[in-house]
Amino acid sequence: MKKIVCALLAGGAGFAAVTGAFAHALLDHAVPGVGSTVQSSPRELEISFTQNIVASFSGATLTTADGAALAAGKGVVDPSNPSALRVPIGHALKPGTYVVNWHVVSVDTHHTSGSYKFTVAP
Numbered sequence: 001m002k003k004i005v006c007a008l009l010a011g012g013a014g015f016a017a018v019t020g021a022f023a024h025a026l027l028d029h030a031v032p033g034v035g036s037t038v039q040s041s042p043r044e045l046e047i048s049f050t051q052n053i054v055a056s057f058s059g060a061t062l063t064t065a066d067g068a069a070l071a072a073g074k075g076v077v078d079p080s081n082p083s084a085l086r087v088p089i090g091h092a093l094k095p096g097t098y099v100v101n102w103h104v105v106s107v108d109t110h111h112t113s114g115s116y117k118f119t120v121a122p
């Protein structure tokens with residue numbers, strides 16, 4: 001019985017290691033935060049993922065809540081944190097709700113995308 005339990009535990013640990021190796025880059029956290037309200041316009045978006053990402057295939061756009069596109073700079077991968085995408089915002093955002101639409105390719109070549117909102121309310 002003890003051998004069976006050990007074999008099951010070893011197999012489960014191996015499965016967990018394999019599934020972790022094939023995981024996608026998912027949104028870990030962002031600044032401004034997902035669903036947050038900030039008192040002043042951010043100068044940039046910082047979007048962090050659960051895996052390192054490939055800069056040339058990753059990016060983000062910023063829109064108003066009603067879908068109007070806003071000018072934002074090209075996203076760059078943070079050299080000190082290769083799982084973070086930084087997107088400069090070229091101008092001050094007016095009070096309101098904004099939508100960040102992101103897409104990334106992780107270093108294991110998996111593509112993921114998503115969106116989140118934040119609000120500027122001075």
